[in-house]
Amino acid sequence: MVQKHFRILTINPGSTSTKIGVFEHGKLLMEETIRHDRELLSKYDAIIAQYQFRKQTILEALDRNGINLSKLAAVVGRGGLLRPIPGGTYAVNEAMLEDLRTGYSGQHASNLGGILAYEIASQLNIEAFIVDPVVVDEMEPIAKVSGFADVERKSIFHALNQKAVARQVAAEFGKSYEELRFIVVHMGGGITVGAHVNGRVIDVNNGLHGEGPFSPERAGTVPAGDLVSLCFSGEYYADEIMKKIVGQGGLVGYLGTNDAVEVETRIAKGDERAELVYEAMAYQIAKEIGAAAAVLKGKVDAIVLTGGLAYGKQFVSKITDRVQWIGDIIVKPGENELQALAEGALRVLRKQEEAKVYRIDM
Template structure:
C-alpha cells in the first residue's frame, strides 16, 4: 500500500475468528482499503477456551495482517476496536484506557463475550505504538427509558443489550439520506442477523429494544421469548446443567431447532418443501412484525420510518414476510442489508479525532462487583 497514506486499524474479535480491516483516514471520512477474517485454530480454542487467555495469539494475528498488507505501525492514525458488553454506557465513542482493560480483565462487565478481547488487544498495541485506541457503541449501550427496565419481577429487571453499533450506523445513513442528523431521527430499527435486536429510536436515542439473548422473536439460533411457566417445568423435568441449558436456548434454539441448519438460504429452500417448516418461518416473520409494531407503540406511533438491516435482509422474501405484518402502519421502509460494523468503528474513531463529536468519558465504576 501507499506508504504516504494513513489508516485506521479496525479489530473485531469473535469466538472463532477475528475480523480485521484497514480504512484510509481522509479529511471527509474513511474509505475501506482491505478487510479480512482470520480464523482462530481449533487447537488454540481447545488449549485456551477463555478468550482472555488468547491475547497473545490475537495480537499475532493483527501483526501478521499488517505485514501481509505492507502497512507499518507508523502509518496508523489510531485503532478502532469492537467494544463488547463492557458495562452500561451512553452511546458514542470512548478511548480504550487502562481502566477499560482493568474492568474487562477483572470481570466488571455486563456479560462475558469473546468480543471483549478487542479493547485489550487494541490497548496493548496502542501503548506499544503510541497511538490512541477507541471503541464505539458497544452492545451494552444503555439509553433505555425507566419504564423499559421494569419487568414482572423486581429482582429481575430488564436491561439494555442490543446490536447498537449497526443499528446506530444505519440510522445515521438513513438520516444523512434525508438531510437530517441522527439526533433528529425517530424510527423503529430491526437488526436481523445472527441475532435480532428490534429497537425504538427517539431523537437518536435507543430508548427500548428487544435483547437477542433474553426476549423478542425467535431468531436463527436463539429461542427469544418463551412461555415462562412451561420453560420452568422444562428446566426441572430435564435437569440440564446451566451451560447446556444456555446452549439450548442460545445456539441450538430458534430456527436451527426446527430446520437443523442456521443457513437462511437453506431454511428458505426447506420451507418451500415442507408445510410445517413453512409455518415456522412464517411464525418468525409474524413475531418480528409483532415487535416492530410494539416498538412503534413505545414511540407513541411517531416512528417516521422502519429501518431493516442485518444479513437476513439480503433476502427479498424475508422483507416481504415482515411487511405482511407491518405495512398497515403506513410507514416508509429503509432497507440496509448486511452489517456496517467495521465501517462504523472506523467512522466513530474518525469523528472524535476530527472533533465532529466529543469523546465520551469512561468512568471507572464498581459495576459487576
C-alpha cells in the same frame, strides 16, 4: 481547511472470526476476515484467553497486506459486555480493560475488541477506542420495568450497526439522526429491534439473554413458567439451558442450522416444518416492530431492516406484509461495523466529538 488523513485500524472479533479493516480519511484501504478454526478456539477455556493468538493473526494479516503500522493514528475495536453506558466513542482505559478481562457483564467475543485495540495501540504509542458497544444503554426508566421485581430489563443489542445504519438513513433523508424517529431491526445470528428517538435507543429487546423474536441462533422470549420447570427438572445443567437460549436456540433448535439460505432451499423443496418455523421468525419480528411502534406512539419516520437476513427478499416481504401500515420500510442488508468503528474514531480524531471516559460508577 485541509483535513488530516488519519489512518485507522478497526477490529471486530466474532465468535469464529476476526474482521479487520484499515481506513484512511474514512475510506477503506484493506479489509480481511480472518477465520479461526473452531477446534483450535475450543482449546481455550475462556474467550479472553484467545487474545494473544488473535493479536498474532491480526499482525500477520496486516503484514501480508503491506500495512505500515507506524502510519496508524488509532486502533478501534468493537466493544464488549461492559457496564451499561450511553452510546458514543470511548477511549480504552484501565477500568474498561479490567471489566473486559474479568467479563464483568459476561463473556462475548466482542470483549476482545477493546483489549486487542489497546494492546496494539499501546505498542505504537497511539490512541485506542471502542464505539457503541453491545451494552449501550439509553433506555427510558419505564422500559426497564420487567414486571418481575427481582429482574430489571437490560439493553444488550447490536448498537454499533443499529446506530450506524440509522445515521446513514438520516443522511439520506438530508437530516441528522438526532432529529428522527426510527425502528431499526438488526437481523443476524441474533435479532434486536430498537426504538430510536432523537439519537437515543429508548427501548430494545435484550438480544443475548432470551428476549424478543427468536433468531437463527437465539431462542428469544420463552414462556417463563415452562422454562422454570425445565431448569428444575434435573435433566439439565445451567450451561446446557443457557446454550438452548443462546447459540442453539431459534432456527438451530428447530431445524439444526443457523443458515437462512439453507432453510429457504429446504422450503423450496417442500419442507413444511421449515416453512412454518421461518414464517414464525418473521411473524415474531413483525410483532416486535409493532411493540416498538407503540413505544414511538405511532410517530415513525422509517422502519429500517438490516443484517444478513435482510438479503432474503422473501423473508423481508413476510415482515413488510405485516408492518407496512406503520410507515416506510427501508432495507439495508448486511452490516457496516468496520466502517462504523472507523467513523466513530474519526469523529474524535477530527475533534468533532470528545472521547467519552468509561468509569465503574457509570
